[in-house]
Amino acid sequence: MEDVICTFCGSVCDDGEFDTEKKKVKKFCRLGSSKFAEKQRIKAPMIDGKEVSYETAIEKAAEILANAKKPLLYGWASTANEAIRVGVLLAEKLGGVYDQCASVCHAPGTLAVIEEGLPGATLGSIKNRADVVIFWGANPAEAHPRHGLRYSISAKGLLVKDRKQRKVVVVDVRPTKTAKMADMFVQIKPGYDYAIISALRAIISGNAEVVPSEVGGVAKEKLIELAEIMKKAKYGAILYGLGVTQSRGRDRNVENAIKLIQLLNRTTRWVIWPMRGHYNVVGAGEVPAWEVGYQYAIDFSRGYPRFSPAEFSAVEVLKRKDCDAALIVASDPVAHFPKIAVKHLKQIPVIQIDPYPNMTTLLAKVVIPSAVYGIEAEGTAYRMDCIPLRVKKIIETSYWTDEKILEEILKRVEKLKG
Amino acid sequence: MLWIRNGIVVDPKNKINAEKMDIFIKNGKIVEENEVKKEECKVIDASGKLVVAGGVDMHAHIAGSKINTGRTMRPEEMRVVRNIAGKFRATVGRVLLTAPAIGYEYAKMGYTTSFEAAQPPIGALHTHEELDAIPMIDKAALPVFGNWHLVFKCIEEKNMEKLKALVAWAIERSKGFGVKVVNPGGVEAWMYGGNVKSLDDQVPGFNVTPREIITWLIKANEELGLPHSVHLHCNNLGVPGNYQTTIESIKLAKGFSNAKRQVLHVTHVQFNAYAGSSWRDAGSGAAEIAKVVNSMDNVTIDMGQPIFGHATAMTGDAPFQFSLHKLIGARWSNKDTEVETGAGIVPIGYLPNNPVHALQWAIGLELGLLVDSNKVALTTDYPNGGPFTEYPYVMAMLMSKKMREGELSKVNAYVQKATGLASIDVEKTLYEVIHMTRSLPAKILGLENKGHLGIGADADIAIYNLNPLETDTSKEFEKVYKMFKSAEYTIKGGEIIVKGGELVKEVYGRTFWVDATKKADIQAVMPDIREYFNYYSVQLGNYGVEERWIKKPARIEVV
Numbered sequence: 001m002e003d004v005i006c007t008f009c010g011s012v013c014d015d016g017e018f019d020t021e022k023k024k025v026k027k028f029c030r031l032g033s034s035k036f037a038e039k040q041r042i043k044a045p046m047i048d049g050k051e052v053s054y055e056t057a058i059e060k061a062a063e064i065l066a067n068a069k070k071p072l073l074y075g076w077a078s079t080a081n082e083a084i085r086v087g088v089l090l091a092e093k094l095g096g097v098y099d100q101c102a103s104v105c106h107a108p109g110t111l112a113v114i115e116e117g118l119p120g121a122t123l124g125s126i127k128n129r130a131d132v133v134i135f136w137g138a139n140p141a142e143a144h145p146r147h148g149l150r151y152s153i154s155a156k157g158l159l160v161k162d163r164k165q166r167k168v169v170v171v172d173v174r175p176t177k178t179a180k181m182a183d184m185f186v187q188i189k190p191g192y193d194y195a196i197i198s199a200l201r202a203i204i205s206g207n208a209e210v211v212p213s214e215v216g217g218v219a220k221e222k223l224i225e226l227a228e229i230m231k232k233a234k235y236g237a238i239l240y241g242l243g244v245t246q247s248r249g250r251d252r253n254v255e256n257a258i259k260l261i262q263l264l265n266r267t268t269r270w271v272i273w274p275m276r277g278h279y280n281v282v283g284a285g286e287v288p289a290w291e292v293g294y295q296y297a298i299d300f301s302r303g304y305p306r307f308s309p310a311e312f313s314a315v316e317v318l319k320r321k322d323c324d325a326a327l328i329v330a331s332d333p334v335a336h337f338p339k340i341a342v343k344h345l346k347q348i349p350v351i352q353i354d355p356y357p358n359m360t361t362l363l364a365k366v367v368i369p370s371a372v373y374g375i376e377a378e379g380t381a382y383r384m385d386c387i388p389l390r391v392k393k394i395i396e397t398s399y400w401t402d403e404k405i406l407e408e409i410l411k412r413v414e415k416l417k418g
Numbered sequence: 419m420l421w422i423r424n425g426i427v428v429d430p431k432n433k434i435n436a437e438k439m440d441i442f443i444k445n446g447k448i449v450e451e452n453e454v455k456k457e458e459c460k461v462i463d464a465s466g467k468l469v470v471a472g473g474v475d476m477h478a479h480i481a482g483s484k485i486n487t488g489r490t491m492r493p494e495e496m497r498v499v500r501n502i503a504g505k506f507r508a509t510v511g512r513v514l515l516t517a518p519a520i521g522y523e524y525a526k527m528g529y530t531t532s533f534e535a536a537q538p539p540i541g542a543l544h545t546h547e548e549l550d551a552i553p554m555i556d557k558a559a560l561p562v563f564g565n566w567h568l569v570f571k572c573i574e575e576k577n578m579e580k581l582k583a584l585v586a587w588a589i590e591r592s593k594g595f596g597v598k599v600v601n602p603g604g605v606e607a608w609m610y611g612g613n614v615k616s617l618d619d620q621v622p623g624f625n626v627t628p629r630e631i632i633t634w635l636i637k638a639n640e641e642l643g644l645p646h647s648v649h650l651h652c653n654n655l656g657v658p659g660n661y662q663t664t665i666e667s668i669k670l671a672k673g674f675s676n677a678k679r680q681v682l683h684v685t686h687v688q689f690n691a692y693a694g695s696s697w698r699d700a701g702s703g704a705a706e707i708a709k710v711v712n713s714m715d716n717v718t719i720d721m722g723q724p725i726f727g728h729a730t731a732m733t734g735d736a737p738f739q740f741s742l743h744k745l746i747g748a749r750w751s752n753k754d755t756e757v758e759t760g761a762g763i764v765p766i767g768y769l770p771n772n773p774v775h776a777l778q779w780a781i782g783l784e785l786g787l788l789v790d791s792n793k794v795a796l797t798t799d800y801p802n803g804g805p806f807t808e809y810p811y812v813m814a815m816l817m818s819k820k821m822r823e824g825e826l827s828k829v830n831a832y833v834q835k836a837t838g839l840a841s842i843d844v845e846k847t848l849y850e851v852i853h854m855t856r857s858l859p860a861k862i863l864g865l866e867n868k869g870h871l872g873i874g875a876d877a878d879i880a881i882y883n884l885n886p887l888e889t890d891t892s893k894e895f896e897k898v899y900k901m902f903k904s905a906e907y908t909i910k911g912g913e914i915i916v917k918g919g920e921l922v923k924e925v926y927g928r929t930f931w932v933d934a935t936k937k938a939d940i941q942a943v944m945p946d947i948r949e950y951f952n953y954y955s956v957q958l959g960n961y962g963v964e965e966r967w968i969k970k971p972a973r974i975e976v977v
Contacts, residue, residue, distance in 0.1 A: 003959040014960045081547060092503050113491050117749035117763065122540065124756025124955035129609060151955055158567070158953035159623075234610055262750065265740060269611045271754065289489045290481075290517045290548045293496030293510045303502035305510060307493050380543060380967075386483055386753075388543035389960060390967065 005391045006032040007078070007374030010276035010384035011144045011151070018394050029145035035375070041399075042357050042369035054368070054400055054408075061327070061351045061366045062412035065094055068325035068349075070301050074314045075331030077101035077278035079370075080379025080391065083402035084280075084287040087329060090410050091300055093417060097323060098298045100284035101277075101331055103313035108245040109274045110285070110295055111309070112254035119261050121237065121271040122385045123150075128157035132233035134169040136257070137193065137243020138275040141177035144384075147275070152239065153181055160235075167229060171196070172243060186226060191248035192216025196223070197256040203227040204263055230264055238272040245274075276384035279374070279391075283382040318344040327351045329402060334359035353405055371399040379403065419444050419454045420912055422879065425464030426886055429471065430853035431861070431870035436886045441469065443877040446911040450873055462914075466885045467906060470852050472530025472878030473809070474869050476859035477649075477685050477720050478800040480520050481534045481548030481559065483541050484732040487751050488514050488763050488801070492730065506921050507553075513728045513805045521554035523807050525916050528880025528905035530927070531860075531868055532806075534559040535649065535685065535799075536600060536734045539566070539757040540956065542592035543963050549929055550969040554915055556868075556878070556927035560649055561592045562734050562759045564599035564631055565606045568950050570624040572943070573634045581638045583943035586934040589644075591962030593931040593971070595863075596646035597639050600734035601653050602631035605760040608737035614653055617666050628653050632670050636681055640674055642934045643976050645864025647676070647718075649683050652690045655738050661703025664690040665710050671717045679718075683862055686722025686799035688782035694836075697774055702781045702837035708788035718862050720795040723782035723812050724768045724775065725804025726829075732802060736760030756954040768804065773832035778803075780829075780837040786816050787842050791850035795859045810902030813855065816846040818895035845892050865930070877912040880905045928972040931965075937976050 004016035008031050017026040018036070025036040045057035052060075065071050073091045076084050077100055091098035102110065112118075126133065133152050140147035148154055154163040170179040171186045171193075179185040188196055192215065199215045202208065204227050213220050230236055238261065244253045257272055264270040276282055285295035292298060294307035297316075310316060314333065317323050318341035325348050334342050335358060345363060352364035355372045371377040376397035382388055420443035427439045442454045479485050489496060489511075498512040500519055509519035524532060537545045537559035549557045563569050563585065572581035585597060603621035604614045612622060617629040636648045652667045654660035664687065671682035684690070691707050694700035711717055731742055736752055739762020743750035751763040768775040782803065786794055796813065800806040815821055819842075826833070826840055834840055846854070860869025867876045884901040891898050904919035915923045951958035965971045 003957045005960065014957050085551070092508055095503075110490065113487075113751070114493060115749070117491055117743075117751040118487065119750060119752040121752070121754035122756055122955065124540070124953070125609075125754040127955055128756060128953055129754070156953075158950075262743070265611070266744075267611070269609060271752065285490070286486055286544070287547075289486050290551055292508065293489055293516045294493060295490055300503065300508070303504070304499045304508045305496070307496070380547060382544070386544070387540060387956065388547070389956065390543065390964075 001394055004394060005374055005389055006035065007279045007372070007381065007391050008032045008035045009144050009279060010281065011147050012279050012381060012383040012389055013146050013150060014389055031145060040357060041355055042361065042367055045369065046367040048365060057366050057368050058405060058408045059412060061368065062409045062416060064325050064349045064351060064366065065327060065409065066413050066416035068094070070323050071096040071325040071327060072099065072314055072317050072323035073097065073327045074099050074333060075101065075329040076284035077281035078330040079402045080280060080373045080381055081283045081287050082379045083329065083406055084284055085291060086403055086406040086410055088288045088291045090406060090413065091298070092292065093410065093413055095301045095303065097312050097317055098288055099312065099314040100296050101281055102285055103296045103309065104315065104336065105242055106245055106274050106276055107296055107309060108251035109254045111251035112258055115255045116258040119258065119265065119271055120273045122387055123383070126237045127151045127155040128159050129235040130237045131160050131165060132167045132169065132229060132236040134171060134236070134238045135178055136171045136238055136240040137247065138239055138241025139172065139176040139178045140275065141181060143277070144275060148181065169226065169229065184226070186218055186222060189217035193244055193247060193253045194249040194256055197253065197260055199223050200227050200230070201260050201263055204231060230270070231267065233268055233270065236264070236270040239275050240272065241275045273385060280381035282384060282386055283380065286382055286386065315341045323348065325349045328360050329353045332358040332360050334363060353402055355399065368405055369399055370402045370405055371397045377401045419459040420909065421454065421456060421459035421461045422464050422469060422881070423461055425467055425469030425881060427469045427871060428849055428852045428886060429871045430849055431857035432872045435849045441871060441879070443912045446877050448871055448873055448875045448877050462881065462907060464881050468882040468884045468886050470880050471856040471869050471871050471875070472880050472908065472910065473528055473855050474859040475529055475532040475797065475806060476795050476863055477535040477797045478532050478806055479535060479732055480532055480552060480800070482537060482545035483753065484761050484763060485514060486548065488730045488732055491749060491751055491763060492765055506924060513801045514730055517548055517551035518553055521552040522921055525554040525908050525910065525921065526904060526919060527807065527809065527902065528882065528908050529555065530878035530908065530910050531556045533557065533595065533863065536598055537561045537592060537594055538734070538755050538759045538761065539588055539592050540755050542594065543967070546593060546929065546963055546968055553924050553926055554910060556930065558595035558930040560596050560598035561588055561594035562598045562600050563635060564602035565760070566758050568946055569631065570621065570626045571946065573626045573630050574624065578637060578641070579939060580943045580946065581634060582642055583938040583940050585638050586642055586938040587940050587943060587947065589932055590935050593963040593965065593968060595930055595932050596644055596649055597635055598649045599632060599635055600651040600759070601655060601738065602628040604653055605734065605736050606758060608760060609754060613737040617653065617663065629670065632667060636671065636674055640676060640681055642937045644932055644934055645974060646862070647679060647681050647683050649685055651685050651733065651735060655689050655735050656742065658692045658694040658696050658700040661691045661693055661707055664707055668710055668714070668717050671714065675716055679861060679864055681716045684717065684719045686797060686802065687719045687785055688722040688724065688778060688803065691781050691785060700774065700777060700836065702777065702784055704781045704784035705788060705838055708785060711793050712790050718793045718795065719785065719789060720797040721782050721786050722797055722799040722803050723786065724778045725798055725808040725811065726768045726770050726779065727804060728767050729804045730763065730801045731766050732763040734759055734761050736762045738762070739764050770829040773830045776830040776833045777836055780833040780839040783815055783822065784837060784839055784842065786812065787844040787846065791846060791853055792858065794854060795862060796854045809855065810899050813851045813902055814895045814899040816851055817848065817891040817898060819843060819845055820893060821895035848886050848891050877909055879909040881907040926970055928970045929968050930972045930974055932974050932976060934976040
């Protein structure tokens with residue numbers, strides 16, 4: 001089968017070839033191929049570790065959720081939009097909290113969008129037009145291995161034909177694998193992104209004299225050189241990663257970078273875009289945005305959606321012990337959340353829906369295995385640049401999809417709640 | 419089966435002006451009296467009430483990445499709570515509404531159809547996902563063509579067969595409805611920071627001009643025989659002096675004819691009707707535009723009426739959005755895409771005291787009043803000019819000079835000098851306003867079963883608590899406004915969805931899409947499409963929207 005779509009990272013490569021006999025995929029990177037390789041699955045639905053039928057597990061899950069005063073519904077970045085939509089409806093019906101993986105990774109970027117907007121472009125536009133690409137706090141060579149080939153570093157575009165016509169800059173705290181592929185590497189001291197962006201803004205706006213001889217470990221001459229590259233670009237793109245959103249400054253770093261882009265657009269064309277991680281973390285924000293108005297950290301306990309990241313993001317809710325049950329879909333908070341948040345998860349009934357066992361499985365009261373979108377199930381996912389792709393079903397399975405499981409839970413919850 | 423008794427019907431398409439009539443509904447359609455068993459009908463007593471077709475909004479931005487980015491960028495917009503979760507969905511939004519809120523608010527106002535006016539072809543599936551999330555109304559989306567490199571190539575090669583094939587292919591793949599053109603050539607120029615200024619500017623990098631893009635697309639659209647005409651957002655939007663470009667663009671329709679409908683629809687003309695040379699001396703070009711539109715029988719327009727208060731500018735006209743961001747210093751989102759088009763989003767508020775905003779407000783009304791009612795549809799270009807929920811305000815304003823005088827006294831006096839609004843005595847009749855909001859937009863879109871109450875029409879009906887025989891719309895404007903805000907009944911496909919202004923049932927409408935692939939030799943363009951998709955970031959085999967992915971698709975085949 002051709003044009004198979006990968007459901008691993010935010011690049012969502014859609015040019016795979018699947019050998020149905022060997023059950024192997026060609027063309028994808030190691031990360032993507034590993035998703036298609038056979039691996040350990042959750043065998044059957046379980047309650048307290050004992051195998052049960054889907055119906056029994058779903059009945060129990062619905063009962064837990066319907067009886068909870070304020071359940072937390074978290075995860076969603078590695079499932080399809082169809083499932084996410086039901087998840088949002090379920091959170092609304094339950095008066096619970098909807099939150100998704102972005103709240104612990106790229107959400108500061110969303111806060112920056114609220115302050116300044118997002119002057120961006122699709123990956124295809126970057127591929128076809130960008131003569132300068134800057135990776136800032138992002139290391140696609142290891143996190144999005146085919147990004148460079150398909151969309152950015154060495155992608156063959158319509159107007160920018162090849163690597164020779166494109167300048168690649170990496171700004172990072174250490175020489176990453178991506179930095180080795182760049183024309184220019186700017187190594188900065190950890191936590192100095194904001195200061196460096198400010199220095200670039202000053203230089204580009206003609207105020208270089210206010211910039212000291214060194215900023216964040218970078219010599220002024222190098223910053224001037226970088227500013228010149230940016231000014232001379234016909235079409236430039238900053239692609240930023242968690243190095244920017246999760247270091248000192250967080251949303252303010254992105255906000256400052258957007259202001260830099262606004263400035264550059266006075267004289268040439270520049271765009272900025274986040275390098276999103278999971279294959280549908282974008283959908284996990286877009287779907288609730290159109291259904292209930294916000295991307296993440298949404299509380300329905302008053303019967304209408306409220307957005308407040310400092311209160312309603314999963315970690316905050318758990319830290320405050322402000323939820324009495326949790327539904328975790330396509331995610332592993334136990335492995336990634338701070339200890340204090342996990343501590344509360346241990347004390348409340350947790351329902352997990354996931355194809356694969358992980359740390360969260362170990363403490364879940366109800367575990368419901370699901371089909372893998374892009375391999376065993378079809379559904380819609382949004383690539384990191386918000387371009388929708390319909391991921392495919394390429395092999396048969398007896399596992400239920402997230403969408404079906406959640407729909408069944410919703411049906412029962414509606415009955416229980418009246 | 420439904421029986422609407424003794425209503426006072428206004429149905430411009432069928433030349434019915436305030437006649438007492440009964441209407442019968444069966445299987446979602448309006449039928450003859452003898453087709454129903456009266457004893458089995460649910461009866462609505464509409465005595466002394468106005469009965470009209472459900473409203474048709476022909477140009478709004480209700481779905482897709484633009485409005486959703488707007489929601490993300492503007493949480494302050496989402497903090498107005500409209501409905502608490504219960505029997506119906508929780509809904510929020512001040513001007514930018516959530517998808518369920520859009521459906522509910524249209525329904526409460528007696529509107530039953532709305533078209534998303536700009537669908538970037540690469541994001542078509544996103545648009546459809548959001549359309550599917552909107553309850554209550556029928557809908558469709560117009561894919562954009564005016565800056566697509568392959569469109570330019572077909573025109574450069576002067577290959578009409580190829581262009582037709584491309585248009586038919588793209589509409590089928592995006593499950594779109596017609597041909598939208600936004601700032602032709604200008605968005606491509608924006609990719610390197612520029613724009614085009616006149617219809618004869620060459621598009622950078624291509625041997626085509628906006629004039630050629632518009633003319634060739636009209637020709638392709640007409641030869642394919644699509645239900646709707648080319649839907650044009652003109653060049654130079656938002657620029658003082660732009661009314662001349664608009665008139666020139668309108669005149670491009672000369673030489674084309676179609677017995678059923680216009681051959682060119684120019685949209686949200688208010689934003690393209692400015693005289694003067696800068697915002698310091700800007701004035702109204704509405705009267706000049708009205709003269710030209712009235713003199714032609716193959717062009718229609720819609721108003722793009724601004725409403726004082728909050729709004730959000732969002733268009734495919736990316737260079738304009740950047741100018742607006744610079745002008746007002748507001749937040750700015752932008753999206754350049756492959757299958758080339760662009761987009762921009764900027765929050766804005768219209769203030770009565772601001773001379774420019776007052777001017778825009780007056781120009782919108784001038785267009786609505788001066789253009790023949792058979793050629794101008796009512797829109798706010800939601801959410802660019804403001805919320806669609808204020809259509810009743812515009813309707814009342816068009817019908818009452820007295821109301822206009824009252825509103826004029828509250829706005830910046832600059833409008834008195836710069837526009838002719840104060841001296842316009844025209845008061846549109848209820849019949850005309852019903853036409854501008856129902857039968858005309860349906861006709862412009864080529865929807866034969868919408869916007870009227872004749873036999874065979876879709877049973878999309880609004881009943882308002884107003885007796886047209888006893889209401890002086892000129893004097894009783896407050897009553898008219900209030901009445902149109904909240905329908906007594908809204909009936910969608912024969913089902914009562916609103917009663918007494920409150921939602922009573924949630925339904926999901928259809929998504930219309932046009933299949934004209936039999937009218938063109940698609941193979942004529944496939945080698946080029948394959949070539950271009952080598953450079954796009956999505957495999958050709960993965961591009962497009964399948965009918966089965968849409969909740970309730972309604973295919974309209976052009977043969």
